[in-house]
Amino acid sequence: MPSSLYHFEGRYACLADIAAVVREKSAEAGLQGDSINAVESAVDEACSNIIEHAYKGEDKGEIVLEVELISEGIKIRITDQGDAFKPEKIPSPDISAPLSRRKPSGLGLYMMRKCMDEVSFEFSPGCNTLTLVKYRDSGC
Amino acid sequence: MEVHITNYKRCDVLSIIGRVDSGTAPQFQDETQKLTQSGKYKLVFDLSKVEYLSSAGLRILIVTQKECKRYNRGEVLLAEVPPKIYSSLDLAGFTALFRFFPSVVDAVAAF
Numbered sequence: 001m002p003s004s005l006y007h008f009e010g011r012y013a014c015l016a017d018i019a020a021v022v023r024e025k026s027a028e029a030g031l032q033g034d035s036i037n038a039v040e041s042a043v044d045e046a047c048s049n050i051i052e053h054a055y056k057g058e059d060k061g062e063i064v065l066e067v068e069l070i071s072e073g074i075k076i077r078i079t080d081q082g083d084a085f086k087p088e089k090i091p092s093p094d095i096s097a098p099l100s101r102r103k104p105s106g107l108g109l110y111m112m113r114k115c116m117d118e119v120s121f122e123f124s125p126g127c128n129t130l131t132l133v134k135y136r137d138s139g140c
Numbered sequence: 141m142e143v144h145i146t147n148y149k150r151c152d153v154l155s156i157i158g159r160v161d162s163g164t165a166p167q168f169q170d171e172t173q174k175l176t177q178s179g180k181y182k183l184v185f186d187l188s189k190v191e192y193l194s195s196a197g198l199r200i201l202i203v204t205q206k207e208c209k210r211y212n213r214g215e216v217l218l219a220e221v222p223p224k225i226y227s228s229l230d231l232a233g234f235t236a237l238f239r240f241f242p243s244v245v246d247a248v249a250a251f
Contacts, residue, residue, distance in 0.1 A: 011163075012163025012164075013163055015159075015161045015162065015163055016159055016161070034227065037227065041192075041194070041228065044161055044162075044194050045194060048161065048194065052162065095233025096236075097233075099202075099206060099237050102206075104202045108194075108195040110232075111195055111231060111232065114231055
């Protein structure tokens with residue numbers, strides 16, 4: 001299956017452009033409403049995390065999206081050259097906790113995992129790759 | 141993203157328009173903080189024109205709700221929430237933490 005490559009500056013103003021590309025390609029892959037929203041959300045959270053945590057600020061590096069239309073849906077590889085992190089060290093939020101005990105952080109990675117069918121990280125020196133897969137009509 | 145604020149006698153309505161993501165969330169936070177810091181804790185968020193709400197926006201909702209509900213001095217009510225945005229709130233487990241209203245008028249009347 002052919003893949004398309006997109007380069008974006010690592011700045012928050014690019015998030016809307018990234019979302020537009022992701023929505024267009026998801027529709028091209030045959031995904032429907034809720035699934036397209038889910039992919040948009042996962043990619044937005046991933047790219048926001050790259051700017052905030054990997055690059056520790058805007059304009060420190062680029063974000064590369066490789067979008068592949070696969071027979072079951074869509075596969076998106078997101079690459080950056082920022083700092084690596086340990087996903088297993090990020091605690092999942094307790095979404096059933098009452099308001100008083102609800103923590104405002106930790107939702108990004110959680111939402112990414114809930115929205116996609118496959119989420120995998122690969123860290124090598126100078127290059128971090130996140131691979132997201134969404135199957136057609138799998139919901140969010 | 142734009143935030144329009146309408147002041148009523150009993151509460152304040154914030155109409156949020158556009159995308160609330162990591163880039164625009166600080167502006168949303170500034171507007172809500174200005175209100176709570178001036179002693180306004182009865183707020184209605186009109187979400188009818190929100191196109192996208194990221195975890196950065198969700199954080200502001202939870203922080204503002206905590207601030208408003210402290211000492212039982214107020215509350216954030218959510219009005220006209222589009223299905224796409226409701227799905228994000230549901231996914232994050234927020235639907236139990238807010239009251240939802242079909243219209244801004246209904247939400248204002250609840251105070």
